[in-house]
Each structure stands twice: as C-alpha cells, then as structure tokens.
Amino acid sequence: MAASPPILRGGFRPFFLGGAIWAVIALVIWLAVLAGQITLTSAFDAVAWHRHEMLFGFVGAIVAGFLLTAIPNWTGRLPIAGAPLAGLFGLWMAGRFAMLFSAELGPVAAAILDVGFYLLLVLVAAREVIEANNRNVPIVGLVLLFGVANALDHLAAAGFAIDPALPWKVAVALVTLMISLIGGRIVPSFTRNWLAKRGVIQGLPGQPGRFDLAVIGLTALALLAWIAAPAGWLPGVLLGIAATAQAMRLARWKGWKAVADPLVLILHVAYAWLPVGLALLAAVELGTPVPQSAAIHALTAGAMATMILAVMTRATLGHTGRELRAGPATTVIYFLVTLGALLRVATSLGALDYRMGVDVAGLCWIGSFLLFIGCYGPILFAPRIGERD
Structure with a gap:
C-alpha cells in the first residue's frame, strides 16, 4: 500500500x-x-x-x-x-x-x-x-x-x-481560554528550555502550578460574566482583575531573558495581548469611551493571530525535523502580524483614519500570512528530514 x-x-x-x-x-x-x-x-x-x-x-x-x-x-x-x-x-x-x-x-x-x-x-x-x-x-x-x-x-x-452577539462572544472567550491553557504550558516550557541550553540555571520560569490554575479560572469567570451578565461594573471589575492576573502570570515567565530568539520572544508577545485585550474589555464594560472593537481586535488580531503564527512556524520546523531557528523571513512574519495588530487596535481607538488604518493593518496581516505560505508551504509539502518521500 x-x-x-x-x-x-x-x-x-x-x-x-x-x-x-x-x-x-x-x-x-x-x-x-x-x-x-x-x-x-x-x-x-x-x-x-x-x-x-x-x-x-x-x-x-x-x-x-x-x-x-x-x-x-x-x-x-x-x-x-x-x-x-x-x-x-x-x-x-x-x-x-x-x-x-x-x-x-x-x-x-x-x-x-x-x-x-x-x-x-x-x-x-x-x-x-x-x-x-x-x-x-x-x-x-x-x-x-x-x-x-x-x-x-x-x-x-x-x-x-x-442574540447575534452570543456566538462570537462565546467563540472569542473559548479561544482566549485555549491560549491561556495551552499557552500557559508551552510559553514557560519553551522559554525554560531555551535558557537552560544556554547555561542559565538561575531564575528560570517555573512550571505551571496553583497560581496558573487560579488565573485560568478567574479568566473563565470574567469571560462568562462578559457573555452572560448585563454590561456594567461586575464584568468590568472581573475582567480588570483577570487582566492584572494574566499580566502577572506573563511576567513570571521572564520573556525578556529570551529576547535574542524570535521563536521564543514571539510567544511572549502573543500572550501579552491577552491582558491587553482583557483590560480593554474591562474598560468597555465600565463605561469608558473605549470601543469594543479595540478590545476584540486585541484578542483576535493580536493574541490569536500572533499565537497562531508563533505556533505554526515552530511546530512546522520541529515536526519536520528542521532546526528551531527563526530566519530573517520568519522574523518579518512576526513583525508584520504584530504591526498589523497594533495598527488595527489603534484604528479602533481613533488614533488613525478608519479606512487607512484598516487597509494598512489588513495589508500587514496579508503580508505576514503570504510570507508564511511562501516560506513554510514547501516544507509542509515535503517529507520530514530523513523520511522517505
């Protein structure tokens, strides 16, 4: 066969x-x-x-x-x-x-x-x-x-x-929890491994523990309140607390120590969008002039798209037997998706003209994924190194 x-x-x-x-x-x-x-x-x-x-x-x-x-x-x-x-x-x-x-x-x-x-x-x-x-x-x-x-x-x-908003709110909440759960495993693990290979033995990121479970649970509760409770102080306060807890969790992983490796650094950048998005959602619920679009795009164009490209590039290299190293093209992929997310959120916040901001952010998004297709598509079609075609 x-x-x-x-x-x-x-x-x-x-x-x-x-x-x-x-x-x-x-x-x-x-x-x-x-x-x-x-x-x-x-x-x-x-x-x-x-x-x-x-x-x-x-x-x-x-x-x-x-x-x-x-x-x-x-x-x-x-x-x-x-x-x-x-x-x-x-x-x-x-x-x-x-x-x-x-x-x-x-x-x-x-x-x-x-x-x-x-x-x-x-x-x-x-x-x-x-x-x-x-x-x-x-x-x-x-x-x-x-x-x-x-x-x-x-x-x-x-x-x-x-309610037409219910399905997409549930979807955004679920993917946010997936990032919190799975990202909470891989980000500190890959950071720890990278640092250990370079002889760093002091101050390594810790393994997930009770604090991490508490943060995930708090985030789930805050997102549930955002979906089910009337807009107001309850979801706003819970989302604000969850954003703070997620920022504290991210800081414990010491991403600044791995700034020299884009494959590791981008995981921290992607995860950083979670507390940003949750904080913006909190601001929306508490009645500030922050538009909901800014919060949603921080979680989608920011956390989701960036984590997706971070995982796709790393997994493609690792599962095809190639060196876990971000070349210049991969670094540009990360730069474009990050810039696109920043521009899209800034546009929602009114810092840029809407049409210009959406178009430029969209071009950055398109560029990052086109570059992934061009660089990693041939790898995905090729056998694993050492494996017969």
Whole structure:
C-alpha cells in the first residue's frame, strides 16, 4: 500500500497551510467588501460573515491542526493521516466554500458542512484521548463548545431568537481560554528550555502550578460574566482583575531573558495581548469611551493571530525535523502580524483614519500570512528530514 503524500502525514500540514491561505483570501474579500468593490453571496451579512470566517474558518483550521498534531504526543497513538485526514480537511474546505456562497447553495447546506466539520473533529479527538485515558479531555471539550458556538451563529443568522452577539462572544472567550491553557504550558516550557541550553540555571520560569490554575479560572469567570451578565461594573471589575492576573502570570515567565530568539520572544508577545485585550474589555464594560472593537481586535488580531503564527512556524520546523531557528523571513512574519495588530487596535481607538488604518493593518496581516505560505508551504509539502518521500 502506497504511503500517504507528505502533506497528509500530520494534521498540522494541511490545516496550517489551508488556514493560512484562507486567512489571506478571507481578508482580501473583506477589504474588497469594505471598499464597495464586491458584494458577498453569503446568507450572512458582510460583518457577520467576516467575523464567522475569521473565527470558525481561519482560527478553527489552526485549532484542528494543532489538536490533531498534539494528540499523538499526548496519547502515544498513531496520528490521523492519509485518507481520513484528507476527508476531514476536505470537509473544512467545503464549509468555507459553502459559507461564501450560502445565499445560492442554501444556508442549511452551509450549516451542515460547517458544523459537521467540528462534530467530526470532536468525535475523532475524543476517541483518541478517551481510549488513552489522557488528561487533555477538557481541551477537546473546549473544541466541542467552539463547534456549538458555530452552530449558534448559523441559527442566529437564520433568524432564530438568539442574540447575534452570543456566538462570537462565546467563540472569542473559548479561544482566549485555549491560549491561556495551552499557552500557559508551552510559553514557560519553551522559554525554560531555551535558557537552560544556554547555561542559565538561575531564575528560570517555573512550571505551571496553583497560581496558573487560579488565573485560568478567574479568566473563565470574567469571560462568562462578559457573555452572560448585563454590561456594567461586575464584568468590568472581573475582567480588570483577570487582566492584572494574566499580566502577572506573563511576567513570571521572564520573556525578556529570551529576547535574542524570535521563536521564543514571539510567544511572549502573543500572550501579552491577552491582558491587553482583557483590560480593554474591562474598560468597555465600565463605561469608558473605549470601543469594543479595540478590545476584540486585541484578542483576535493580536493574541490569536500572533499565537497562531508563533505556533505554526515552530511546530512546522520541529515536526519536520528542521532546526528551531527563526530566519530573517520568519522574523518579518512576526513583525508584520504584530504591526498589523497594533495598527488595527489603534484604528479602533481613533488614533488613525478608519479606512487607512484598516487597509494598512489588513495589508500587514496579508503580508505576514503570504510570507508564511511562501516560506513554510514547501516544507509542509515535503517529507520530514530523513523520511522517505
């Protein structure tokens, strides 16, 4: 039986590449819609489509790639590869096509394909972690809730009695918690490893402990209040406390000691957007003139996009047997996504002209993901070093 092509030998390969390509396509479409150059053929309105595809399309692909790649490490079981992986990825792609043309294909068909992808992903992941009696069942649970939020977004768009803000708020909260949970493992671990290899033995980042669990729990509570409670002092105070706790957590990881290595530094930069985003959300809830768009883009264009590129570049190098080193192009990727996030948040805060700020921030975003596609796409299609084609 012939071996699978390299692109189907690990979940990170098709989903990282496909997610990056969709990040570019979806944003180009959105910028063209804003400029009045095209009209969407989606059953969702333009803003709702943009929000949905950034969260459930782009971010969802990376979540799938990470999960399918991490599970073999967690469980010791063989990875999902070959035809099953191709089928799962094909279902994700079909969902993107159906969402874009749902006004013609029908919203029900789009929902079945789009939500069906998450249902299948969760079933595959749950089978692996449960059979291995693995401790990461809660992460699969978060992905399941993410799929539920996706389904709710379809119901809201179809006119059901659902607050249209509920699905995307739940999605943003869940991905924020994923970053807090998984980032809280990998950021201090990779920082510690990098420092230890350079002979640093004093003042290394500590392993996750009770303080970290308390911060994650507090963040979950604050986000729940943001979703469910009326706007006001309660969610505002909780979000402010969570932002402070997350900043303290980040400081404990001593990222300034690893400033010489972009692969490590970018993890700290990405995580730093969490307390920033939570603090801006707190300001919104407490009635300050900070627009909600600034807070949401700090968490999405900032924390999510930056952490995604940080993880995609590192995982692609590591899982294909290449040296964990950020070359000049990778450093530019990190610079562009960071600059794009800063400009997008600054635009929401009124520091830049809206159209100019959105367009320039969008170009930075597009540039960072195009550079990832150009530099890492060939690696994702190639076999692991030392592995036969």
